[in-house]
Each structure stands twice: as structure tokens, then as C-alpha cells.
Amino acid sequence: MKKMLSRILKLSGTYRPQIITAFVCSVLEAILAKMPIAYSFFILGKFYDNSMEVKDSIDIGIAMVLTILLQILLHHISDRLQSGAGYLLFADKRLELGDHLRKLPMGYFTEGNIGKISSVLATDLLYVEEHIMMKLAKIMTYLFSSIIMILFLIFFSRPLGLIALVTSVIAYITATKMNLVSSEEADIRQNQSQGLTEAVLTFVEGIAVIKSYNLLGEKSKELSENFRKSRDKNITFEERIAPWMLLLNSIYAIGIGGIFGSSVWLYSSGRLSLPYLLGILLFVFELFNPLKALFEESASLNIMNSCLDRMEEILSEQELHDEQETGFIYDNQKPEAVRFDRVEFSYGDKKILKQISFTMKQNSMTAIIGPSGSGKSTIANLLARLWDVNAGAIYIQGKDIREISLENLMNHISMVFQRVYLFEDTIYNNILMGKAGATREEVYEAAKKARCYDFIIKLPDGFETKVGEGGTTLSGGEKQRISIARSILKDTPIVILDEATASVDSDNERYIQEAINELVKGKTLLVIAHRLHTIKNADQILVVENGEITERGVHEELMEQGKTYFSFHNKLSGRKRGYLN
Numbered sequence: 070m071k072k073m074l075s076r077i078l079k080l081s082g083t084y085r086p087q088i089i090t091a092f093v094c095s096v097l098e099a100i101l102a103k104m105p106i107a108y109s110f111f112i113l114g115k116f117y118d119n120s121m122e123v124k125d126s127i128d129i130g131i132a133m134v135l136t137i138l139l140q141i142l143l144h145h146i147s148d149r150l151q152s153g154a155g156y157l158l159f160a161d162k163r164l165e166l167g168d169h170l171r172k173l174p175m176g177y178f179t180e181g182n183i184g185k186i187s188s189v190l191a192t193d194l195l196y197v198e199e200h201i202m203m204k205l206a207k208i209m210t211y212l213f214s215s216i217i218m219i220l221f222l223i224f225f226s227r228p229l230g231l232i233a234l235v236t237s238v239i240a241y242i243t244a245t246k247m248n249l250v251s252s253e254e255a256d257i258r259q260n261q262s263q264g265l266t267e268a269v270l271t272f273v274e275g276i277a278v279i280k281s282y283n284l285l286g287e288k289s290k291e292l293s294e295n296f297r298k299s300r301d302k303n304i305t306f307e308e309r310i311a312p313w314m315l316l317l318n319s320i321y322a323i324g325i326g327g328i329f330g331s332s333v334w335l336y337s338s339g340r341l342s343l344p345y346l347l348g349i350l351l352f353v354f355e356l357f358n359p360l361k362a363l364f365e366e367s368a369s370l371n372i373m374n375s376c377l378d379r380m381e382e383i384l385s386e387q388e389l390h391d392e393q394e395t396g397f398i399y400d401n402q403k404p405e406a407v408r409f410d411r412v413e414f415s416y417g418d419k420k421i422l423k424q425i426s427f428t429m430k431q432n433s434m435t436a437i438i439g440p441s442g443s444g445k446s447t448i449a450n451l452l453a454r455l456w457d458v459n460a461g462a463i464y465i466q467g468k469d470i471r472e473i474s475l476e477n478l479m480n481h482i483s484m485v486f487q488r489v490y491l492f493e494d495t496i497y498n499n500i501l502m503g504k505a506g507a508t509r510e511e512v513y514e515a516a517k518k519a520r521c522y523d524f525i526i527k528l529p530d531g532f533e534t535k536v537g538e539g540g541t542t543l544s545g546g547e548k549q550r551i552s553i554a555r556s557i558l559k560d561t562p563i564v565i566l567d568e569a570t571a572s573v574d575s576d577n578e579r580y581i582q583e584a585i586n587e588l589v590k591g592k593t594l595l596v597i598a599h600r601l602h603t604i605k606n607a608d609q610i611l612v613v614e615n616g617e618i619t620e621r622g623v624h625e626e627l628m629e630q631g632k633t634y635f636s637f638h639n640k641l642s643g644r645k646r647g648y649l650n
């Protein structure tokens with residue numbers, strides 16, 4: 070609990086004064102809640118001495134009312150401060166995580182971490198933000214209530230106080246051992262919850278393939294297996310804690326029995342007066358309740374601890390180095406646009422690119438071709454800094470891209486992928502994402518250039534039509550053109566294009582080609598080329614094999630060499646409509 074408290078205070082940042090004030094209010098409230106016990110002893114004493122007067126009863130009445138009112142006020146203040154601070158604190162943490170994720174290399178997202186990110190953002194943080202402040206305040210209240218009760222008892226009778234103290238210490242030692250089990254189980258439980266999120270995501274993402282290959286039964290079984298595992302882990306969690314709770318309850322029962330018996334014995338031997346005996350008998354059953362509640366709550370603290378561990382694990386992932394301000398300005402007049410200089414790259418231990426060097430002249434088209442898996446997309450991804458090179462460097466007009474801020478770099482590069490992703494928003498907003506603050510006319514103009522204006526205005530809601538998750542309500546070709554409109558609006562000097570391998574119907578193909586022609590007008594273009602027409606028109610063709618550039622030049626030169634490009638070309642020319650795949 071101490072660990073959790075200091076962890077929260079460390080996380081709390083600007084909300085620290087608010088959180089500390091809330092905790093102080095909780096402690097004061099706990100003290101006030103136990104005041105009626107003191108008043109009861111006072112009244113019992115007065116009755117016993119036969120010295121009770123009207124004034125005493127008025128005083129006690131006023132004190133009682135004031136105590137309760139103050140307690141209500143403190144409860145209200147701590148409640149408001151705590152819940153407010155909890156939600157604000159974790160809203161900030163979510164934003165911090167979002168910002169951090171933005172700066173992580175793409176590798177992090179492709180290495181099976183999607184389930185972890187989803188479960189931390191959606192499940193773990195939700196659990197922590199909803200419970201943490203309330204639980205901590207409750208725990209503080211229980212802790213201080215226990216201390217106050219034991220101090221009362223020591224004050225009234227040392228031997229009885231000693232029994233309560235020893236019982237509490239034994240309970241504490243037992244609870245510490247229970248804590249070890251519960252924190253171990255909490256980690257297992259949260260990891261399974263991550264596994265479950267991953268399984269659900271995989272199932273939903275792959276549902277089209279699952280259905281078309283008749284795998285529904287098999288994959289549903291896998292999903293059900295994960296649900297079953299989660300259920301079992303939750304049950305195991307409770308089952309492993311239950312014996313410890315039983316032991317703790319037995320310790321309290323023995324303690325209560327000891328105090329009960331000893332107080333009667335002390336009274337009969339004349340060492341305890343009747344009002345004290347009555348008072349102690351009245352509240353002895355309440356004595357360990359706060360302590361009991363305290364240890365019960367610590368199980369949920371362990372779950373929260375495990376959630377925060379997982380959040381911090383993500384936050385500790387190494388970000389791509391991001392320059393803050395470089396003042397880099399792209400010059401359209403300079404002859405050179407991009408230069409790869411002896412670039413090397415590996416995914417983990419797997420070496421992918423070796424000594425890649427080439428230059429892209431301003432407003433030229435460079436086509437990369439090569440067999441599947443040779444490293445073409447990796448070259449394009451490195452230029453956009455989805456990963457960082459392991460050796461060598463990539464320059465834009467002589468400036469190492471690692472010295473340009475990520476934001477500034479992305480202001481200079483557009484990427485058109487084969488797999489188009491549209492956000493669940495209106496078509497208008499999907500295009501607008503290319504340039505925040507663009508005027509309506511600019512958006513329409515981009516749509517016209519991307520040959521999608523005509524079909525958009527024919528839709529019932531025109532540009533305000535919402536596209537479904539991932540743009541499922543539109544055809545592949547239409548989505549492709551909307552994504553090109555987004556890039557046209559972005560209007561960057563460098564364009565990376567992963568040319569479609571699958572052919573669409575001839576109308577769509579013509580429109581897409583016209584849209585691309587508009588997009589790349591006056592730009593420096595790096596294209597992962599699959600169409601003969603594109604390759605032949607390139608200012609420079611790079612043949613990539615096994616992560617190395619094995620041939621380079623223009624079409625005629627490479628044909629003359631009669632090597633890999635030559636056979637590629639012949640293979641392509643033999644195909645209908647000149648597609649590579």
C-alpha cells in the first residue's frame with residue numbers, strides 16, 4: 070500500500086496538492102468517525118458515577134452533531150477532490166501514452182503489441198482511473214480507524230490494548246504473505262486479459278478470411294478457449310486468496326475472543342470498571358473490521374499495480390529520436406531531393422537491407438522493382454521514418470532525416486498505400502485530414518483532381534456521407550481515390566507510392582491512374598512499381614534483390630544489360646495489362 074501511495078504521488082504531477090488534501094480529509098474523517106466511541110465511554114462513566122447532568126447531555130448532543138456535520142463535510146471535500154483528480158490524472162496519462170505511441174517505431178506495432186496497447190488503454194487505465202482514488206481513500210480511512218481503535222483500547226486498558234496490537238501484527242504478517250500471492254495472481258490475470266484482447270482483435274480483423282475459408286468453427290473455438298482461460302484465471306485468483314482470507318478471519322476471531330474473555334476476567338478481578346467493560350464489550354466486535362476491510366482492499370490494489378506496471382512498460386519503450394525544431398525548409402530549386410547513403414537495416418536479427426545508396430533528383434520518378442520480400446517496402450518505410458536505419462543515413466536535400474522533427478518530415482512526404490484506410494468519419498473530413506484548415510474549395514478541388522468528386526456528390530449525403538469502419542461502404546477503387554485526394558490536398562514535395570498489385574475494373578483503373586498523375590505532378594516520386602507502364606516511364610529504375618540494389622538505370626539501359634530487369638520485363642509484357650503480380 071505504501072508502494073502504491075508513493076507511486077500515485079509520483080504520477081500525480083500537478084494534481085499532487087489536490088490528492089494530498091483529499092487524503093488528509095479522509096484521515097480526519099476517519100478520526101471523527103470514531104469519536105462517538107469516546108463519547109459513549111464518557112456517558113457510561115457519568116452514568117456509573119451517577120454524575121450525569123443536563124448540561125453534560127447538551128454538551129454531548131452538540132459535540133455529536135458537530136462531529137457528524139464535520140465528518141459529512143470532510144467526506145464531501147475528499148470525494149470531490151479524489152474523483153476529480155483521478156479522472157484528470159488518467160486523462161493526462163492517456164494523452165501522454167497517445168503522444169508516446171505516435172513516436173514509437175512501426176516495429177513496435179507489428180510485433181504483437183496491439184493487444185497490449187488496446188488492453189492497457191481500454192481496460193487497465195479504465196479500471197485504475199475508476200477505482201484508484203476511492204480505494205486509496207478507503208484504505209487510508211481503514212488504516213487510521215484501526216490505529217485509533219487500538220490506541221483507544223491501550224488508553225483504557227493496557228493488557229487489552231496489547232492483545233489487540235499483537236492480533237493486528239499477526240494479521241499484518243499474514244496479509245503480507247497473502248499480498249505476495251495476490252500480486253503474482255494479479256499479473257497473471259492482467260496478462261490473460263491482454264491475451265483475450267489480442268484474440269478478439271485477431272478474430273474481428275480476420276473475420277472475412279475466417280468466413281471465406283470456413284474457419285468460423287475453428288477460430289471461434291480458439292476465442293472460446295481464451296474466454297475460458299480468462300474465466301479460469303479469475304476463479305484461480307479468488308481461490309488462491311480465499312484460504313488466506315479464512316486465516317485472517319480466524320486470527321481476528323481469536324483476537325476478539327481474547328479481548329472479550331480478558332476484559333471479563335479483568336473486571337471480575339477488579340482491574341476494570343463496569344463502564345469500561347460495557348464500552349469495550351460494545352465495540353470489540355467492531356475493533357478489527359477496518360483492518361479486515363483494509364486487507365480485502367489490498368487485493369484490488371495489486372490489480373491496479375499490475376495495470377500501472379503494464380502502462381509504464383509501454384511508456385518505457387524507446388521512442389524514435391525526435392528533433393524539436395530544426396528550421397528545415399525544403400527548397401524546390403535544389404537539384405537533389407532525396408539521398409540514401411549506404412543504408413543498412415534489420416528487423417530484429419534479420420538483416421533486410423545492405424548498403425543501399427541512390428539519389429532521387431528533384432521532380433523525378435524512381436521506380437523500385439524486385440521479387441516479393443526483397444526489401445522494396447522497407448526502403449520506402451525508412452524514408453518516412455517508420456523505422457530508423459541501423460547504419461548509413463537518408464538525406465532530404467542534404468539534411469539527415471533524423472535531424473528533422475517527425476512532424477516537419479511528414480509535412481514533406483505523402484504516402485499512398487495499397488491498403489487504403491479511411492476513418493469512420495465523413496468523406497469530407499477524411500480528405501481534410503491531408504491539410505488541417507483547408508478551405509471547402511480546396512477540398513473539392515483535391516477531390517476533383519483525384520477523380521472522386523463526381524461519385525461523391527452523387528451519394529445521398531454527398532461529402533457529408535459517413536464511411537464505415539475502414540471505409541467498408543465504398544468500393545476499393547473509390548476508397549483509393551479518396552485517399553489520393555487526401556494526399557493531393559497535403560501537397561508535399563515528396564510522394565511515396567505503393568502501386569496496386571491487384572487490378573480493378575478498367576474504369577476504376579483509369580480514374581486511379583489519372584488521380585495519381587495529378588498527385589505526382591511536379592513532385593519527387595518513389596514508387597514501388599508493379600505496372601510496366603509506370604516502370605518504363607521512370608527516370609530511374611532500381612532492381613532490389615535480397616536487400617541489395619543489383620541493377621539501376623533507365624528502361625533502355627537495363628534492357629540492354631539483359632539481366633534481371635530484362636527477364637522481369639519480358640515476364641510483365643507477357644501478362645495481360647502489364648501487372649507484375
Ligand SMILES: Nc1ncnc2c1ncn2[C@@H]1O[C@H](COP(=O)(O)OP(=O)(O)OP(=O)(O)O)[C@@H](O)[C@H]1O
Nearest residue numbers: 176179416421439440441442443444445446447448
Ligand atoms: N515488421 C516486420 N518485422 C519483421 N520482418 C519484416 C517486417 N516487415 C517486413 N519484414 C520482412 O522483411 C523482408 C522485406 O520485406 P518488404 O516488405 O520490404 O519486402 P517487399 O520487397 O516490399 O515485398 P512485397 O513485394 O511482397 O511487398 C521480408 O522478408 C519480410 O518478411
